[in-house]
Amino acid sequence: MTTASAPPRSLEPTPGQTVGPFFAFGTNYEKMHEVVHPHSPGALLLGGTVYDGAGNPIPDALVEIWGADADGTVPRARGARRRDDHSFTGFGRAATNDDGRYEFWTRNPGAAAGGAPFLAAIVFARGLPDKLHTRIYLPEDAEALAADPLLSSLAAGERATLIATRLPGGGLHHDIRLQGEKETVFLAF
């Protein structure tokens, strides 16, 4: 971004808390998991399961994704919460179902300036005391993935937790593990 440093902070941040068990009626909105219309060009299904440390699916998690459009541009038109069935808003939200599964209709994100394309993601859940940031990378561009500053700082097993699997039909599969052997890499900024 820039090499100058920011001035000192003057305020302490408001700490986060768990989203709790009863978030659905407060956070649901129409077509919230349709970042693009399912029948629009390039639409694909991104889905996976959120697991706990015992390997059980988490049926009360909330996943949010935020990403650039296929050409790498970030949507800036206001109105990201309204779904008009043709605009790409970049943001989506999905609650996991009884089987711990989340699903989004979205497009392959483009990359910023030759980097490896990824979706920014946040996970919330009952029992999770605060939000967790992570990324969901596209699997294809091996060169860009190898050069990515985050991925190249990780061990192979950790790196794998951030890269989605391409499915034969063009969709993406990506599980998120809050704890355990294949625990997803979560991020601090």
Added chain:
Amino acid sequence: MTVIPRPPVAPESLLAAPDQASQAEITREIAEFHADFLRREAAGEVLPRTMYDFPPYRSSILRHPTKSPTLVDPETIELLSPAFGQRDVAAIESDLTLQHAGEPLGERITVRGRLLDSWGRPIANQLIEVWQANSAGRYIHQRDQHPAPLDPNFTGAGRAVTNDRGEYLFTTIKPGPYPWKNHVNAWRPAHIHFSVFGSSFTQRVVTQMYFPGDPLFGLDPIYNSIRTQADRDRLIGVYDHDLTEPERSTGYRFDIVVDGPDATWFEQEEGH
């Protein structure tokens, strides 16, 4: 053909901690963990404001990461935020007392505040979502099994988009405390859930606003998953008599400060 009913979504058994400790045990654990956090901090360890690993909150035991988060330079997408705007919510959505034919039961309150970044700059045009129990401590959510009455005139969900000065205002009723199954005789202090977007995705926060002087604060593992008393105090709305309206409602102030890496200082957003 017989239709076999599906089991309810995430049955209550999932929500009950298996060990069902006593309140005294939970209170003791909370005190021990808080003391341990002070020791670890004094020894130089950097701990998060909200502890992911906080066993008194029993359902967190299998749901918190065990590895430290990986520190990363945010990319462009992470320094921007979904572009919300005034047209994303109708004005009436911020008044939770107007969503039905009649008035909900309970103490009518207003909650207002400013959305700010760490440098005190107001954040305009960002989405704040709230949800809460009714005045009897009952959620409209199907999974809430607490045998307190539902209020036909209260749903308990609202939304607002901050104005040019970063301000928001909700009109609602004061939620009641409610029991849960973390341990025997577990009760949550009254609270309103807040979901907040900043001008950067890294600033996203979901939290809870509490009410001053609640006797349940010291007993509640969720409130106490926040490590320091100073930070726990930040989640308590401030009673402000200047926000109280004669014959109408009492007023609380709840400013929300979203954190972000230094790079968020430089991100020039429209609306700043």
